Amino acid sequence: MAKLLDMAETINPDIVVIGGGVGGSALAAVLAREGFAITILEKSTEHVDHVRGEWIAPWGVKETERLGLYDTLIAAGGHHLKRHISFGDDIDTIQAAAQTLDLCAFEGAGLKPPLCMRHPHMCDVLNAEAIKSGVELIRGVADVEVTPGVAPEVRFRHEGREHRLRPRIVIGADGRNSIVRGQARIEQHRDPTHHLMAGMLVDDTNGWPEDLQIFGTEGSINYLAFPQSASRVRLYICYGLEDKRRFVGEDNQARFLEAFRLSTVPGSQYLASGTPAGPCFSYGNEDSWTDAPYADGVVLIGDAAGHNDPIIGQGLSITYRDVRIVRDLMLENREWRSSIFQPYAEERRERMRRLRLTASTLSILNAEFGKRALNRRIKVRELRGQSALPDIGATTFLGPEVMPAEMFSDDILGRLRSM
Known part of the structure; x- marks a missing residue:
C-alpha cells in the first residue's frame, strides 16, 4: 500500500476514490483484485445511520453477483x-x-x-473487503481538493497535515452533495421536491x-x-x-x-x-442526474452522479450497476481517457430517465393525499385491471432495461395528474 507523504512529496496510486461508502468501497475492492494500487479517502471516522438505502432490488442483487460481492454480503448477514x-x-x-x-x-x-442490510454495516463490510484486496483506506480526511485533467491531483488534510496524491484517475463516490462533482464542473440537474x-x-x-x-x-x-x-x-x-x-x-x-x-x-x-x-x-424525494458523469481524470458513481426518488428504493441497485459498468470499462480500456466512459453516460442517462418516470408515477399515486388522491388510486387499480393503463412498477424489481422503451412516456404522468 502507498505511504502518505506531505506536500513536499507526491505519491502516485493508480486510483484515488473519494468516498468510502458502498459505491466507493465496492469499486475499489473489485479493481484492487486486478492489481491496481488504490487509495480511498473518507471524511468520516465511522459509518453511522443517516437513514440511507438498505434494500437492494433483484436486479441490483444480480449486479452484486456480477461483481463477486454477493457471497460477501450474505456471509455478513444479508x-x-x-x-x-x-x-x-x-x-x-x-x-x-x-x-x-x-x-x-x-x-x-x-x-x-x-436483499436487505443495514447501511452502515454494508459500508463496513465493503471497507473490509477493499482492505483485504489491498486498498489503502484513509479515514477522517478534510479539505479535499480535486484538480481534474489528464494528470489529476488530489489534495487533502489528515491528522493536521496536508497531503497530495497524483493518481491516474479519481473516482467521485462522495454522495449527493459531491465535492468532486462541483470541482470537476460536472453539471447536475434536479427535479422539484414532490x-x-x-x-x-x-x-x-x-x-x-x-x-x-x-x-x-x-x-x-x-x-x-x-x-x-x-x-x-x-x-x-x-x-x-x-x-x-x-x-x-x-x-x-x-x-x-x-x-x-x-x-x-x-x-x-x-x-x-x-x-x-x-x-x-x-x-x-427529488431526483437528480448528470448527463455526463465524467470529466478528464474524473468519473462519478452512485449518488454523486445523480440519485433517484427513494420512494422506489433503487439507490443501492443504481450504485452497484454503476460500479459494475465503470469497472468493466476501466478493465477493457487501460488508458482511462474520459471518452471511455461515454457508454456509461449513455446507459445511465436512459436508466435514470426510466427510473425517474417510474418514481414519479408512484409518487403521484401513493404520496399525494386527500379524497381526490384516494379516488385516483382506486381508478388506477380499475384501469390496470382492465389493461387500460400501463403499469411500469415491475421496473423496481426487474430493472429499468427490461420493459419496452415505449412504456416510459411522460404521457402516463399527464393521465395520472388529470384524474
Missing part, C-alpha cells in the same frame, strides 16, 4: 425477503393479501429476491414476518417496511411538503412509530411497538 404486499386504503385488506407477490418467483428470470420521506430502524418487531415487505397509503402517509431479521425492520414514511414538521422534535421517534398503527395492515402493531434502533431523519 437478509433476503420473500413476499411483498401492497396494502392501502384503496383496496380491501383481504384482497390485498390475496394478491401477495412471491418475490422468489424472480428466480425464474435469473434474479434472486430483494414530498418528504422519513425513515427509522426499529428493533423488537417480534411477530412481524421476517420475509414480508409492505407498501401502501393510508390517510396522509405512504408507508414502507423492509425486515432485516426476525426482530429488526427498516421503516419509511412519505408525507406531504405542507406537513414538513410532522417528524420534527425530541419525540419524533415516538410519533413516527405511532404512525405505523395502521388499520390497513394486519399485524402493524408489531411495527408500532418496536424499539428505535437509530435516528428518525427526513429528506426530500
Whole structure:
C-alpha cells in the first residue's frame, strides 16, 4: 500500500476514490483484485445511520453477483425477503393479501429476491473487503481538493497535515452533495421536491414476518417496511411538503412509530411497538442526474452522479450497476481517457430517465393525499385491471432495461395528474 507523504512529496496510486461508502468501497475492492494500487479517502471516522438505502432490488442483487460481492454480503448477514404486499386504503385488506407477490418467483428470470442490510454495516463490510484486496483506506480526511485533467491531483488534510496524491484517475463516490462533482464542473440537474420521506430502524418487531415487505397509503402517509431479521425492520414514511414538521422534535421517534398503527395492515402493531434502533431523519424525494458523469481524470458513481426518488428504493441497485459498468470499462480500456466512459453516460442517462418516470408515477399515486388522491388510486387499480393503463412498477424489481422503451412516456404522468 502507498505511504502518505506531505506536500513536499507526491505519491502516485493508480486510483484515488473519494468516498468510502458502498459505491466507493465496492469499486475499489473489485479493481484492487486486478492489481491496481488504490487509495480511498473518507471524511468520516465511522459509518453511522443517516437513514440511507438498505434494500437492494433483484436486479441490483444480480449486479452484486456480477461483481463477486454477493457471497460477501450474505456471509455478513444479508437478509433476503420473500413476499411483498401492497396494502392501502384503496383496496380491501383481504384482497390485498390475496394478491401477495412471491418475490422468489424472480428466480425464474435469473434474479434472486430483494436483499436487505443495514447501511452502515454494508459500508463496513465493503471497507473490509477493499482492505483485504489491498486498498489503502484513509479515514477522517478534510479539505479535499480535486484538480481534474489528464494528470489529476488530489489534495487533502489528515491528522493536521496536508497531503497530495497524483493518481491516474479519481473516482467521485462522495454522495449527493459531491465535492468532486462541483470541482470537476460536472453539471447536475434536479427535479422539484414532490414530498418528504422519513425513515427509522426499529428493533423488537417480534411477530412481524421476517420475509414480508409492505407498501401502501393510508390517510396522509405512504408507508414502507423492509425486515432485516426476525426482530429488526427498516421503516419509511412519505408525507406531504405542507406537513414538513410532522417528524420534527425530541419525540419524533415516538410519533413516527405511532404512525405505523395502521388499520390497513394486519399485524402493524408489531411495527408500532418496536424499539428505535437509530435516528428518525427526513429528506426530500427529488431526483437528480448528470448527463455526463465524467470529466478528464474524473468519473462519478452512485449518488454523486445523480440519485433517484427513494420512494422506489433503487439507490443501492443504481450504485452497484454503476460500479459494475465503470469497472468493466476501466478493465477493457487501460488508458482511462474520459471518452471511455461515454457508454456509461449513455446507459445511465436512459436508466435514470426510466427510473425517474417510474418514481414519479408512484409518487403521484401513493404520496399525494386527500379524497381526490384516494379516488385516483382506486381508478388506477380499475384501469390496470382492465389493461387500460400501463403499469411500469415491475421496473423496481426487474430493472429499468427490461420493459419496452415505449412504456416510459411522460404521457402516463399527464393521465395520472388529470384524474
